[in-house]
Amino acid sequence: MKSKLGRWCGPILLAFGLSLGLTISFSSPLADALGLSITTSPVSVILSATPGSTVTTQLHVQNNEPVAVPMTIKLFTFTAAGTTGKPALLVPTAADTFLNWAQFSPSSFVAEPNTPETITMTINVPTTASLGYNYGVAIEPVSTAALNGSGTTVNGSNLILVLLNTNSANEVHSIQIASFTASKKLYDYLPVSFSINIHNNGNVFLAPTGNVFISKNSSFAPGSIIDSIPVNTGGGNVLPGTNRIFQVQWNDGFPLNVPKEIDGHQVTKNNQLVYQLKWNFSQTSKFRIGQYYAKLVMAYSNGARQVPITGMVSFWVIPWKLLFLLLLFIVAFIGLIVAVFYLKHRLKKLQKMVEKK
Amino acid sequence: MISFSLFIVAAFSSSSTYQLNNYSIGPGATNNATSTTYSAQANLGETAGTANSTTYTAHNGGVPPETLNTPLAPTLSNGGGTYYNELQFILSNSNEPANATYDIAVSPNAFTTTYYVQASGTLGGTPVFQTYTAWGGASGQFMIGLSNNTTYEAKVSAAYGKFTNSEWSPIATSSTTAPSITFSISPTSINLGNLTAGSVITGGTDITASLTTNAESGANVFVNGEYGGLHSTSKSYTIAAVTGNLAALSEGFGLQGVSTTESSGGPLTLQSPYNGSANNVGIESSAFRQIYTTADAVTGGSGTIAIQAKSASTDPAGTDYSELLTFSASNEY
Numbered sequence: 202m203k204s205k206l207g208r209w210c211g212p213i214l215l216a217f218g219l220s221l222g223l224t225i226s227f228s229s230p231l232a233d234a235l236g237l238s239i240t241t242s243p244v245s246v247i248l249s250a251t252p253g254s255t256v257t258t259q260l261h262v263q264n265n266e267p268v269a270v271p272m273t274i275k276l277f278t279f280t281a282a283g284t285t286g287k288p289a290l291l292v293p294t295a296a297d298t299f300l301n302w303a304q305f306s307p308s309s310f311v312a313e314p315n316t317p318e319t320i321t322m323t324i325n326v327p328t329t330a331s332l333g334y335n336y337g338v339a340i341e342p343v344s345t346a347a348l349n350g351s352g353t354t355v356n357g358s359n360l361i362l363v364l365l366n367t368n369s370a371n372e373v374h375s376i377q378i379a380s381f382t383a384s385k386k387l388y389d390y391l392p393v394s395f396s397i398n399i400h401n402n403g404n405v406f407l408a409p410t411g412n413v414f415i416s417k418n419s420s421f422a423p424g425s426i427i428d429s430i431p432v433n434t435g436g437g438n439v440l441p442g443t444n445r446i447f448q449v450q451w452n453d454g455f456p457l458n459v460p461k462e463i464d465g466h467q468v469t470k471n472n473q474l475v476y477q478l479k480w481n482f483s484q485t486s487k488f489r490i491g492q493y494y495a496k497l498v499m500a501y502s503n504g505a506r507q508v509p510i511t512g513m514v515s516f517w518v519i520p521w522k523l524l525f526l527l528l529l530f531i532v533a534f535i536g537l538i539v540a541v542f543y544l545k546h547r548l549k550k551l552q553k554m555v556e557k558k
Numbered sequence: 559m560i561s562f563s564l565f566i567v568a569a570f571s572s573s574s575t576y577q578l579n580n581y582s583i584g585p586g587a588t589n590n591a592t593s594t595t596y597s598a599q600a601n602l603g604e605t606a607g608t609a610n611s612t613t614y615t616a617h618n619g620g621v622p623p624e625t626l627n628t629p630l631a632p633t634l635s636n637g638g639g640t641y642y643n644e645l646q647f648i649l650s651n652s653n654e655p656a657n658a659t660y661d662i663a664v665s666p667n668a669f670t671t672t673y674y675v676q677a678s679g680t681l682g683g684t685p686v687f688q689t690y691t692a693w694g695g696a697s698g699q700f701m702i703g704l705s706n707n708t709t710y711e712a713k714v715s716a717a718y719g720k721f722t723n724s725e726w727s728p729i730a731t732s733s734t735t736a737p738s739i740t741f742s743i744s745p746t747s748i749n750l751g752n753l754t755a756g757s758v759i760t761g762g763t764d765i766t767a768s769l770t771t772n773a774e775s776g777a778n779v780f781v782n783g784e785y786g787g788l789h790s791t792s793k794s795y796t797i798a799a800v801t802g803n804l805a806a807l808s809e810g811f812g813l814q815g816v817s818t819t820e821s822s823g824g825p826l827t828l829q830s831p832y833n834g835s836a837n838n839v840g841i842e843s844s845a846f847r848q849i850y851t852t853a854d855a856v857t858g859g860s861g862t863i864a865i866q867a868k869s870a871s872t873d874p875a876g877t878d879y880s881e882l883l884t885f886s887a888s889n890e891y
Contacts, residue, residue: 236744236766242736243706244773244889265740279891282848286890287778290846339886346746351753351788351879353865355765357743360888406891410703412678429678434643434703435775438891465822472827483691 237342238265239272239312241359247408247438248365253328260320260361262340264312270342273309274320276300277337279362281443284398288362290337299334299365302326309343324365331369333405333441338363364406364438374503375403379444381497381512388518390478391454391489395514397432397447397497401439408438409510411499415451419494419515428453432499451495454518455484489518626724627653629714632662633698634732640772640855642706642737647675647730648698649714651690658718659687663726664701666708675701675712687717709733739777741887742768748865753788753797753879755871758804758837760864764816767850767885769826769859775890776824779850779861781883786843787811788867788879795874797867799881805837809870811881812839813863815849821858826850828861839866842883849885 240263250256264270278297282289293300306321322338341358348354366372377400384394395413410433418425430449439445452459458476461468468475497512630650637646649660662675663685673681677688679702693699704710711731716724748761771777787798788811800810814835815828831840832849841847850861869879 236742236746238740238742238768240738240740242738244737244739244771244777245891261736261738265742277846285853286775287848287851288888288891290780290886290888292844292846335891337888341884341886344746344882348747348878348880349749350751350877351867352747352749352751352761353788353881353883354747355743355745356882356884357741357767358884358886359739359741360886362888362891364891412680429676429680431678431680431702434680435773435890437775440891466820467825469825469827474825483695 236266237270237357239263239340239342239357239359240265241340241361243361245362246364247436248324248363249368250324250326250365251368252326252330255323255325256365257321257323258363260322260338260340262312262318262320262359263316264314264318267314269314270312271309271345272312272318272340273343274305275339275341275358276303277339277360279335279337281440281445284444284446286437286445288335288337288360290360299330300336302330302334303336303338305338312342322363326365326367330367331371332367334365334367335440336363336365337361366405368504372405372504373403374405374407374501374508376401376407376409376439376501376510378497378499378510378512381495381514383495383514383516386516388516389520389522390456390458391518392450392452392458393493393495393516393518395430395449395451395495395497397449397499397512398444399439399447399499400444401441404441406438406440407501408436409433409499409501410436411497411509413449413451414496414498416494416496417491419513421494421496427493432497453487454489455482455487456480456520457484488520490520492517625722626655626658626716626718628725629653629660629716629727631728631730632712632714634710634712634730635698636732636734637772639735640857641700642735642772643704643774644679644700644702645704645710645712645732645734646698646700647693647712648696649690649693654690654716654724655718657689658716659689660693660714660716661685661687662693662701662712662714664710664712666705666710668711675699679703704734706734707736735772737771737773737889739771739773739887739889740769741779741885742766743885750788750865750867750879753867753869753873755869755873758866758868760866764862764864765883765885767861767863767887769850769852769861769887770857771852771887771889772855773889774855776852776854777856777887777889778848778852780846780886780888781813781842781849782844782846782886783842783884784844784882788881790874790876790879792878793874793876795876797869797873797879799841799843800839801831801841803834803836803838804866804868807868809868809873810839811865811867812841813849813865813883814839816862816864818850818859818861820852820856820860822856823854824852824856824859826852826856826859826861832863837866842881846886 242261246258248256277290279288279290302324304323338361339358344356346354379398379400382396413430414426415428416425432449433447457479459479461475461477494515500507500509633648635646664673674685676682676686679700711729713729714727744766750759787796789796797809797811804810815832818826820826829848
């Protein structure tokens with residue numbers, strides 16, 4: 202366990218480092234002219250540490266500009282913005298004392314061009330900690346841009362999202378499926394879009410993963426499963442008290458609606474992807490028609506074991522345009538045959554009439 | 559002279575798990591016993607020794623298993639160093655019969671632990687045999703749910719009819735990378751010049767924000783400002799940032815997304831209220847507001863943003879009206 206002094210040293214050193222970074226007279230006019238470009242990795246981190254322990258993780262930064270840039274680290278917190286896993290970044294308040302548990306080494310530095318830099322983030326979790334904490338670690342250049350008169354200076358920042366689970370005794374691990382739906386009841390062609398709305402009714406973040414199984418048999422008897430679609434392969438988390446919607450598509454079919462591309466760029470209309478039908482004749486065995494069932498099986502860890510959650514939805518795939526064309530063709534074909542027979546019959550009649558005359 | 563006697567060698571007539579209770583061999587040299595699940599094969603051969611000719615070699619009565627050709631190593635790809643939780647694999651079917659099926663064994667630790675690619679692409683504990691076409695043919699398929707920054711080895715075996723499965727192919731190796739985000743912004747300053755009262759002033763240059771990420775859940779770009787508008791320290795006055803039409807407002811400051819593009823992936827989309835036109839701008843403040851988003855990995859994503867300002871004749875005159883805008887890129891949690 203760290204002493205009180207040790208616990209306070211971090212924030213003090215961080216503050217010192219930040220102020221040092223801000224007060225260094227480091228001007229990089231070339232960088233100002235070129236702009237700023239930073240690569241950071243990873244994009245999010247899950248940490249687990251018990252109260253009274255210390256946990257570390259490494260964050261990687263690279264300055265992609267051809268000149269050195271002084272960098273600094275700022276801390277924010279975040280919660281869920283909506284249901285897509287997007288963070289709602291929050292400016293820290295005095296109540297966010299958990300931000301003081303984090304230290305960075307180095308806390309400020311000069312990023313040399315195209316040279317990877319590793320920052321060690323250490324979180325000293327106090328014994329009073331409980332449940333989970335969300336850190337938004339902003340790695341950004343120290344702004345040195347100058348204005349000549351009125352205007353704006355512009356800075357860029359890469360944020361790494363860090364979630365800390367303190368594994369405290371009062372944790373409740375529980376999630377439920379708020380809804381599992383297909384975007385339509387009837388599709389003419391695949392893909393079929395599924396929306397999986399997960400609600401975290403516990404008090405610590407969780408990352409459920411699983412599959413959507415597709416079958417024509419509602420009992421999902423052995424051997425009847427046509428396809429399985431992984432859900433949340435990225436390990437996205439659901440924050441406590443919030444919902445997160447995972448979207449997956451069943452697209453193993455023929456023909457298939459695919460995003461329209463022009464010159465390699467996906468076409469959008471009103472911020473929505475535009476689709477076009479793709480006929481891949483090597484996939485004709487995947488022609489889909491009839492009623493299908495989708496069974497969702499996901500699991501999350503309750504700390505001791507994996508807990509499954511399930512849901513089911515049914516939908517129809519009827520390629521009605523294709524069937525209509527086929528019907529039209531059949532009707533036209535039958536009509537043609539009838540017409541031929543009719544004409545033949547009339548011709549015979551005429552021939553007989555001519556012969557009689 | 560080679561003497562023959564009835565010598566039965568059943569390839570796998572019994573094991574600790576299975577026993578073939580009823581098995582016979584006809585008066586020929588070889589025979590096959592099959593069920594829907596298993597097949598066994600035997601032959602008549604010499605009891606000992608090896609018979610040779612210039613063309614053939616007959617071993618001492620054992621049945622050399624009729625194994626398939628060993629497949630070529632699969633091709634593994636990490637998408638030029640962009641895949642962090644998946645790898646693309648493409649099988650080679652050139653060595654095998656047309657309807658042969660294949661399974662793919664994968665390991666992150668030199669096959670101390672072996673996983674098998676499942677039909678869905680996830681890794682599981684049991685082998686899944688599928689045809690070359692079902693594994694994606696020449697386009698291949700992705701094995702998914704992998705750990706980042708990890709080297710994976712993969713090998714393939716083939717099966718066909720009554721043939722014994724082939725030997726494992728040579729091993730192919732590829733590494734997942736780490737999920738990353740590259741965010742660029744330029745220029746780092748925009749001068750607005752004189753803020754003539756009653757006129758909407760646009761910065762001579764637009765801000766370009768560029769974004770590349772391999773994270774499959776996409777990324778977001780947020781904007782926040784230090785003062786929530788153009789602030790004059792000398793006059794202690796702020797022309798507040800607004801959402802609205804500056805042409806119709808007496809004063810204000812805001813941002814307007816001009817365009818978005820990407821090389822691949824994405825798409826990068828502009829978010830309200832920054833998607834206006836003419837003099838319709840979106841507000842900024844110390845709070846983080848989302849200006850761009852992409853729901854998927856994107857390469858070469860780029861958005862341009864215009865700055866517009868309007869002062870009123872009642873505003874105190876000053877030459878130091880300024881704002882520090884910070885554009886932040888993050889992925890999802």
